[in-house]
Amino acid sequence: MTTLKGKVHYVGVNDRVKTLFEGLWPLPYGVTYNSYLIADDKVALVDSVDVNFFDLFLEKVKGILGERPIDYLVINHMEPDHSGAIRLLRKVYPDITLVSNKKALEMVEGFYGAGAKTLTIAEGDTLELGHHTLRFHMIPMVHWPETMVSYDITEHILFSGDAFGCFGALNGTPLDSRMDTSVYWSEMERYYANIVGKYGAPVQKALQKLKALDIEMVCSTHGPVWTGENIARVGGIYDRLSRYEAEEGVVIAYGSMYGNTLQMAETIAGELAAQGIRKVVMHDVSRVNHSFILADLFRYKGIILGAPTYNASIYPPMEMLMSEIEMRDMKNRYLGYFGSFSWACHSVKRLAAFSEKVGFEVTGTPVEMKQGMKEATCAACRELGKAMADRLKADR
Ligand SMILES: Cc1cc2nc3c(=O)[nH]c(=O)nc-3n(C[C@H](O)[C@H](O)[C@H](O)COP(=O)(O)O)c2cc1C
Ligand SMILES: [Fe+2]
Ligand SMILES: [Fe+2]
Known part of the structure; x- marks a missing residue:
């Protein structure tokens, strides 16, 4: 288990089995589905994992929480590589409240059925957890219409969903400062070109919006957690590619x-x-x-x-x-x-x-x-x- 900052733990999983992401793109170094557990006065999960990894995921979550329930599941992005575990999460945690924007919650119902407790949030709304407070910002079409980010006002962490993500599993730690990051840079460009490539203009809009935030840690849904000068480097890659600069x-x-x-x-x-x-x-x-x-x-x-x-x-x-x-x-x-x-x-x-x-x-x-x-x-x-x-x- 890795504590990242404040009461935030990394509970994501490595997928070293999938040969083709989306049935199209090879994964020579694997891929991760990142999920973050904020074990505060209130407990919140930020994004979850592919359904095939639910057992391992639950083990990680319970390793931190024991039998303590989860209050909120914050859904930044509804694509099944991050939301596939929702149905099973609801079975294990029947009182969990799904927190997201209207579009995302409609998709949740469409994919996983009605009846969940939900909290609909909009641009700028906040969720108090105790030490941490999350604020939500919409970044539509990066790369689905319901995408948003969650910004932790207290610890200056950006939970960015697929934005700033990359291919490549994690070899022992999610923290960039404790690893050799060299393999991830070209995998970030390949990830961008293939997954996000069409959405240059929405990515530019999102970058403008995020510029206003003081960000000390970027927790995306794929690949390492970015800190220090890597934050500018990652932002620079997304900026250059979304301008189609060559x-x-x-x-x-x-x-x-x-x-x-x-x-x-x-x-x-x-x-x-x-x-x-x-x-x-x-x-x-x-x-x-x-x-x-x-x-x-x-x-x-x-x-x-x-x-x-x-x-x-x-x-x-x-x-x-x-x-x-x-x-x-x-x-x-x-x-x-x-x-x-x-x-x-x-x-x-x-x-x-x-x-x-x-x-x-x-x-x-x-x-x-x-x-x-x-x-x-x-x-x-x-x-x-x-x-x-x-x-x-x-x-x-
Ligand atoms: C299944 C198949 C279909 C082909 N259809 C055409 C065609 O419709 N018109 C044409 O001029 N040549 C056609 N060719 C010939 C190729 O375009 C030609 O042999 C070319 O030189 C192959 O280039 P390559 O050596 O780089 O493979 C076809 C070849 C194959 C194998
Ligand atoms: Fe996605
Ligand atoms: Fe994803």
Whole structure:
């Protein structure tokens, strides 16, 4: 058991079993479902855990409380990775009062049934626990409509829900000051790009609102508890990503069954490097899980996509990636594209339609290759690479 600050204990759990978060995103380092127990004059749990971890969770809670009941369950976010335990919690603690905003409590009823004791709170309302007092602030669409944060006025702790969360289980302690945090930074960017990525504007609004608070500890629902200078670092990452700000560099995401389209990608990469672009990342859309590609697309300013024609359309994993990019409302990117075919080209047309839809700045002339590589195609690929390099260098 870990006491964090004042009467707040960490009672979250590690999930080292789930292979794909949301059935989509791999978890090479696992993930946590963080829950916080405030054992004050009144007892409050802030968020809970995935239902599969209820036994372990209850053991942790009872290890601190013994047979003392829980007065409140504060629900910052209703997604089942944090709310799945509600039904069982109500069985063990029939008098528990669920505390959240109107939208969240309607969702609770929809997912877990009616009949719970509830306390509906709104922006700025407070809940007195004794030593600690919680104040609630709505942060809608980060990344669900009912999301809010709970701010502990006494100890300056922000219980932030999914905001400022990251993938990665905890190795012995939740406290950033007692661990090597290096693994979590790239996992935070991948978490943001995949889970929160679409909601840049709401994240910006939330950051503006939270700026007014004096925060000494951030307790999110995934990953370490952040303190000290890490609070600014975490806020900076969420700020940069939600502005869709990117650094100089190019992601070449390609599909290729037999290696012909890959040769185009290699040629473009070679020219980018020759032109002095140091950060060139190549991703095979079939082999690399798209969560890693999307994280790199959030990081770099240049995007070059290429795929073969497939059944009078485009190679399916590229179709999937295009849809994932569209869904995230990404902004401020330079886009180049290319494709191949054997008898009638459709892939480049599909990429052109994508480009119009997302509104990225088209950079260079798209390249279409019939069958194998020839000198003219090779030159066109080099030109595409050079055009992207020139565009990026113009921003230096
Ligand atoms: C299942 C399948 C469907 C294909 N459909 C088309 C098509 O509709 N039109 C076309 O011109 N080429 C089509 N092709 C051919 C590929 O686009 C072509 O062979 C290309 O060179 C493959 O690029 P790669 O070597 O990078 O895999 C198809 C290939 C496969 C395997
Ligand atoms: Fe969530
Ligand atoms: Fe979550």
